[in-house]
Amino acid sequence: MKITVIRPPLVGMRGDLFGSIPSIPVNVSYIAGALMDGGHDVDVIDCYGEEPRWYRRYNDTLIMRGISPDDLLERFDGKTEVVGISVNEAVSHAVSLDIMQVLRSRYSHLKFVFGGHHATAVADELVNKQNVDYVVLSEGEITILELVNALEKKEPVDSIDGIVWKHGSNKRKHYVEDPSSLNVYHTDVLPLENYWRIRYAHGPTNGRYMNVVTSRGCPYNCKFCPSPMMSQRKWRPRSPESVVEEFEYYIDKYGVRDFHINDENFSSSPERTRKICDLITEKQLNVTFCMPSGIKVETVSVDLLNRLRKAGCKFLTLSAETGSERLLKLMGKPVDLEHLMKMTRHAHKIGIRTSCFFMIGYPGETNADWALTRKYVARLTRAGIDEIVCPIMIPVPGAVAHENFEFGSYDDYGQLTFTPKWRNDYRTLELKRRLLYLVFFLRKAFWHPWRTFLMLPHVLFWKHTTKGEMTINRILDDFRRVKRQPAWNSPVPEEDHPSTSDSTS
Ligand code: B12
Ligand code: SF4
Incomplete structure (x- = not known):
């Protein structure tokens, strides 16, 4: 067919x-x-x-x-x-x-x-x-x-x-038990050269890279995330051997040596992480890799960070979400904030670049919570975090927090980006976000002047080490190279397009 x-x-x-x-x-x-x-x-x-x-x-x-x-x-x-x-x-x-x-x-x-x-x-x-x-x-x-x-x-x-x-509808009962058994080697169907030509990606890259998925699902139950609905909290890893085989395949086939691991929760099993690192090191693959979509910090230790670094890990995303324990409870996300601080300090010391997510405007966030977040970001900056990423909370369908969202309604699912201008508190949140970025940058320049200075050559010579450096080039590149096309007018009648009726309140 x-x-x-x-x-x-x-x-x-x-x-x-x-x-x-x-x-x-x-x-x-x-x-x-x-x-x-x-x-x-x-x-x-x-x-x-x-x-x-x-x-x-x-x-x-x-x-x-x-x-x-x-x-x-x-x-x-x-x-x-x-x-x-x-x-x-x-x-x-x-x-x-x-x-x-x-x-x-x-x-x-x-x-x-x-x-x-x-x-x-x-x-x-x-x-x-x-x-x-x-x-x-x-x-x-x-x-x-x-x-x-x-x-x-x-x-x-x-x-x-x-x-x-x-x-009818048949709820999913069976999930892929062993993702190692799936064939992931049909990437030729994608216009890979076009992606490599633009030289930016989800994680920091300078050209040829490949997205790799080494496990399925996530065992956590964060209320703002659709993952629990998607995989019913069943985390299923691929074997370390099959992950490393995939790296080797892309090295041979495309000459790619930079891998972006897009798992929801790459490091759920410390034992598996250790094995993957050891295999890469033993085989002397000479690769770099990063986790742009985040790892759960409690699953890594000083020893594991050292092994990750030795194997070629260059960039990690961590998710604190907030500096407030109270708000973390509301989000349903357990985070050991002190462990995150310690791991950031160590990653900085051994040369793994780090990024940390903070979510702004989660329902129930108070001024006191926000003050705790600012304080935590200040400490994290001193500990050596390389960048922070601050999405404004959006009620994504499939996530628990989608229900009874009270901060405005959107006309179109297309507006569910991390800049939700339709939220009635958007202006305040946007101001908070910009101030947080500004203060972060000034503090980083104070505590880590050399790292801050290095951003300049990294951006100028496209040697990106963080998402932020890459974003600057993406924006500049858009100004120079984007090809404007005639506007697209949707053939779908406006009232049928979005889902205003059963989306937000
Ligand atoms: C890589 C990635 C991207 C890439 C896109 C690559 C791609 N095509 O997915 C980029 C960086 C562009 C991206 C952007 C965004 N992303 Co994204 N992304 C991911 C990420 C980290 C990995 C996707 C992946 O490869 N998963 C692994 C594969 C195996 O699983 P999968 O993608 O779910 O695919 C399976 C099924 O979904 C299904 N399936 C998928 N497609 C199809 C098609 C058919 C026909 C069938 C039958 C089945 C099927 O079968 C697949 C194989 O089992 C996921 C999180 C995650 N780990 O899944 C978030 C995720 C999908 N992204 C998310 C979000 C919010 C975004 C952004 C809106 C963020 C932002 N504000 O900018 C943007 C939107 C970009 C845009 N304008 O479209 C959310 C989605 C929430 C939602 N429902 O909207 C996720 C779930 C992260 C999260 N937990 O919040 N993303
Ligand atoms: S936010 Fe991360 S840890 Fe929480 S459920 Fe989603 S993927 Fe898992």
């Missing part, structure tokens, strides 16, 4: 400097690969990756990067029978529906399958309100193949685990 798997263009708020930096969507290659291994004929259209410098207005508040749904039509193979769309982030909601609408208006026979974090969270809405044919819940590799096989043979789909469709 002919299937086209699509990664939608990237959507963001106009003028938002705080959005994530795009990177290689390996998850899309896993879905396409599973179908290819199952004997199907698969095309992948990575709308962002095909033209990463294309930029256009999407509506009054949003912009779109990459090829538009109309451009996609030109690349689309009319023999396709099933279209899979990856809707991982809430911001991709509307544009994914646009793609479906545009394709359906030309090819009425197409069946649409949506998957990803966001699609899983709003599956009923997609099927019942937006006419999506099927939503695959949570991990897609096994299910998409079962579904496509059933469609090909015109068999009923009602026994397939983890799907929602017009006439």
Whole structure:
């Protein structure tokens, strides 16, 4: 059967400097690969990756990067029978529906399958309100193949685990038990050279890198995060051998020696982390790697940091979220703030760059909590944290904190970026955030003048060591190289586009 798997263009708020930096969507290659291994004929259209410098207005508040749904039509193979769309982030909601609408208006026979974090969270809405044919819940590799096989043979789909469709829904019962058994080697379907050419990614990079996923799920239960809904807190690691094999494969195949580990919780098992590091060191792979999406600090120790450094770890993201124990309890996130301080100090000493997340505006945050956060950031700066990243809290569907959110309502899931201008306390939060960044920078310059000075050559010569340095170049690069395209007008009527009705209060 002919299937086209699509990664939608990237959507963001106009003028938002705080959005994530795009990177290689390996998850899309896993879905396409599973179908290819199952004997199907698969095309992948990575709308962002095909033209990463294309930029256009999407509506009054949003912009779109990459090829538009109309451009996609030109690349689309009319023999396709099933279209899979990856809707991982809430911001991709509307544009994914646009793609479906545009394709359906030309090819009425197409069946649409949506998957990803966001699609899983709003599956009923997609099927019942937006006419999506099927939503695959949570991990897609096994299910998409079962579904496509059933469609090909015109068999009923009602026994397939983890799907929602017009006439029913099967909650996911089975998760991939051993992710080492999955084939992750179909990255050729992605426009890798385009990603390497732009020279920025989710973690600090200078060019050729590869995103790697070494485990599935996360055992924690933070209320602002969709992960518990996605994986029911089942953390499933790949074996150290299979992770290192993957590194070796990319070294041989693409000459890539920089790896970005995008797990939700890479280091849940200290024993596994130790083994991965030791294998890399023993094999003298001469690689660098980083964890741009964060590790749980309690799972690392001085010994593990030393091993990580020796193996080539250059950058770690930690998540304190706040300096207030009271607020951490409200968030449902256990963090040992003193351990985080100690690990930051040690990472600084041995040359691992560190970034720390602080969430601003979590429901229930008081001035006293904010004062504790400022104080904690001050201490952390002295301990040697290289950068802080401060998203404003957004109620992501699928997260517990999405329910009963009382700080304003958004018109479109596209506005669920870390710069939520629709929040009625946005101005105050934005001011707090900017002041926190400014004070952090001044303190860093005072306590660590050499590191602060080094940012200049790192930015000038594109030798990024932190996300912040890379962000400066991304913004400058956007000014110089971005190719403006005509605005895209959505064919989906405004009232059907967003989900104002059942989103926020
Ligand atoms: C790498 C990454 C990115 C990359 C994008 C690469 C990509 N295509 O995902 C970049 C850096 C661009 C990015 C940006 C953002 N991201 Co992001 N990202 C991730 C991250 C860390 C890893 C994704 C990954 O590879 N996972 C591993 C694979 C194996 O799992 P998976 O992605 O879930 O894919 C499986 C299933 O979802 C499903 N599936 C996925 N696609 C499809 C398609 C089909 C057809 C099917 C059947 C199944 C299917 O099958 C896959 C294989 O099992 C996740 C967290 C995480 N670890 O998952 C956050 C995460 C997805 N991102 C998140 C967010 C919030 C963002 C931003 C909005 C942040 C911001 N404010 O800027 C932006 C939005 C960018 C945009 N405009 O679109 C949230 C999503 C929350 C939400 N529902 O909106 C997550 C869950 C992090 C979190 N815990 O909060 N992100
Ligand atoms: S925020 Fe991090 S630790 Fe908490 S549930 Fe999400 S992925 Fe796990």
